[in-house]
Amino acid sequence: MSGVEPGTPCWADLATPDLEDAKRFYPELFGWTGRVSPEPEAGGYTIFLKDGQAVAGAGPPATPDQVPIWSTYVATDDADLAATRVEAAGGQVLVAPFDVFGQGRMGVFADPAGAVFSVWQPMAMAGAELFNVPGAMCWNELVTPDPEGAKAFYELVFGWHPEDEPMDPVPYTGWRCGARIVAGMMPPLGDEFPSDMPAYWSVYFAVADTDATAARAAAIGGTILVPPRDIPQGRLAALRDPQGALFSVITLP
Numbered sequence: 001m002s003g004v005e006p007g008t009p010c011w012a013d014l015a016t017p018d019l020e021d022a023k024r025f026y027p028e029l030f031g032w033t034g035r036v037s038p039e040p041e042a043g044g045y046t047i048f049l050k051d052g053q054a055v056a057g058a059g060p061p062a063t064p065d066q067v068p069i070w071s072t073y074v075a076t077d078d079a080d081l082a083a084t085r086v087e088a089a090g091g092q093v094l095v096a097p098f099d100v101f102g103q104g105r106m107g108v109f110a111d112p113a114g115a116v117f118s119v120w121q122p123m124a125m126a127g128a129e130l131f132n133v134p135g136a137m138c139w140n141e142l143v144t145p146d147p148e149g150a151k152a153f154y155e156l157v158f159g160w161h162p163e164d165e166p167m168d169p170v171p172y173t174g175w176r177c178g179a180r181i182v183a184g185m186m187p188p189l190g191d192e193f194p195s196d197m198p199a200y201w202s203v204y205f206a207v208a209d210t211d212a213t214a215a216r217a218a219a220i221g222g223t224i225l226v227p228p229r230d231i232p233q234g235r236l237a238a239l240r241d242p243q244g245a246l247f248s249v250i251t252l253p
Contacts, residue, residue, distance in 0.1 A: 005178065007158045007178070009137070009182060010075040012140070013059065013070070017060070019059065022241065023046055026241070028220050044060065045059035045060075053129035055128050055136045070202075071201070072183075072201040074119050083109065088156065089157055090112045094108040094116065111144075111153050112149050113198065115198065115200050136205065138250065138252065139248075140183045140202070142199065144187065144188075147185055161177075170189060172185070202246065202248055204247075204250050205249050205250075221241075222239050
């Protein structure tokens with residue numbers, strides 16, 4: 001089974017109170033098709049496919065009061081050990097590791113600043129089958145008011161090594177896992193995000209044309225949170241879906 005190296009983001013899924021609308025919005029935006037889980041207990045969990053390959057998922061919220069959110073899953077070879085490390089490093093185990101229909105074993109955690117993330121220990125399913133092409137996940141980024149605390153936490157949990165890069169207007173950190181940078185981190189930007197917003201993990205999807213995708217999102221019920229703009233890594237925009245879940249899109253150079 002091919003898969004993603006442990007310590008690397010391997011999957012993203014959406015928890016949403018309106019799964020039917022998500023199955024309308026995202027296929028219209030990204031050209032995805034949906035495959036609904038046959039397991040009745042899965043609550044209609046849907047795997048989105050791009051050109052027949054799994055790229056992301058969507059399902060109902062875990063609790064009725066959960067806000068709509070895109071979650072980043074980090075590959076692990078031992079979800080239970082990851083849970084132990086999360087607690088030892090000062091984080092919270094929100095959902096203790098459990099098996100998902102023989103597909104894998106997952107847990108849901110929060111770092112000390114409140115950013116929620118998941119781990120995935122693969123069984124039958126390794127994670128996404130497509131990355132870094134239009135319509136697929138291409139980047140995962142922690143936005144946190146406590147970068148120094150996050151550096152200590154994620155190094156203990158995943159063995160990530162932070163590498164700071166000077167960037168304007170805020171410093172940027174790349175997370176190194178082994179030979180490559182697997183994710184990023186930055187502090188919240190100015191007035192674009194509410195000051196009381198907890199830390200969060202943002203999921204980026206590659207697109208062929210950021211401006212066209214942002215306009216399309218707005219036309220089909222979404223919101224443009226940060227209009228398209230150029231950064232050294234490409235042209236990005238931050239969007240919200242009709243239920244309020246935040247995600248970003250980027251045209252890679």
